[in-house]
Amino acid sequence: MDRFDAMRTFARVVERRSFTLAAQDFGLPRSTATQTIQQLETRLGVRLLQRTTRSVSPTLDGEAYYRRCLAIIDDIEDAEGAFAGARPRGSLRIEVQGTIARHFLLPGLPEFFAQFPDIEIAMSEGDRWVDLVREGVDCVLRFGQLPDSDMTMRRVGMLQRCTYAAPSYIERFGMPKTLEELKNHRMVGQRRWTTGEMVPLEFAAEDGVRSISLPATFSVTGPESYIAAVRLGLGLNQMPCFHAAADLKNGTLVAVLPQHPPPPAPVALLYPPNRQLSPRVRVFLDWAAAEFAKRNTDVTPPAFG
Secondary structure, three states, X not given: OOHHHHHHHHXXXXXXXXXXXXXXXXXXXXXXXXXXXXXXXHHHOOOOEEEOOOOEEEOHHHHXXXXXXXXXXXXXXXXXXXXXXOOOOEEEEEEEOHHHHHHHOHHHHHHHHHHOOOEEEEEEEOOOOOXXXXXXXXXXXXXOOOOOOOXXXXXXXXXXXXXXXXXXXXXXXXXXXXXXXXXXXXXXXXXXXXXXXXOOEEEEEOOEEEEEOOOOOOEEOOHHHHXXXXXXXXXXXXXXXXXXXXXXXXXXXXXXXXXXXXXXXXXXXXXXXXXXXXXXXXXXXXXXXHHHHHHOOOOOXXXXX
């Protein structure tokens, strides 16, 4: 294995914290990855990795060498991609919130692959907070306000939201006409993955945005169970307009307090900082932003007043 491939292997071992996972990413035997790192340490005359039975982590020398490797790898990829006619290629690992990806990204994938036939996308679905570097993920698609992190964020859209309830819920609790009448209502609770705290409902009002927390006899973290619980009449909830369009059409959900819509929520792509974007990640980010701009055409709920 040449020096460049050895650098790539070492960087992936550091990022994945595992010889086995790094070898799998490159389609190599684990023994080859192990031998490559041993030869690299011998040539440099330093110990690059701390090895235990459960994990692998870089030494101080290893951390410094890892950062130099990233810079060299990015420079080479960028240089190769600059030649006329060179096309982005390779595997792209992304994690998405499934409902949003199915509505905004999946319909355009045939065109994406027609334009970039040498890119392979491995997509996983989830709402958890992802350690992109350690888990070998290139970028993550997330909806809503995000906790502070050192990830680089590119906003790709703003989704309009509204408040909804099932007809069975309205029959039981009545249709609130004002924000004050919400004191007699309940919500399907949505808990944050990172902290477990309940997300309050938000409403546009004359004095700004009001956050209102209602009793919740049922709470979830996943969007699919969230909307399913609302369909069952377990409480009010707020979600992007596109998510409820079919339910509004067939009558399984009704809009509540449309004169007080919640503020729109951002959709963003996150990717690791401190490195140049590889060509495949760059074209995917540009394409995803264009797809959101093209498909985010749902009817906007009326503004307050």
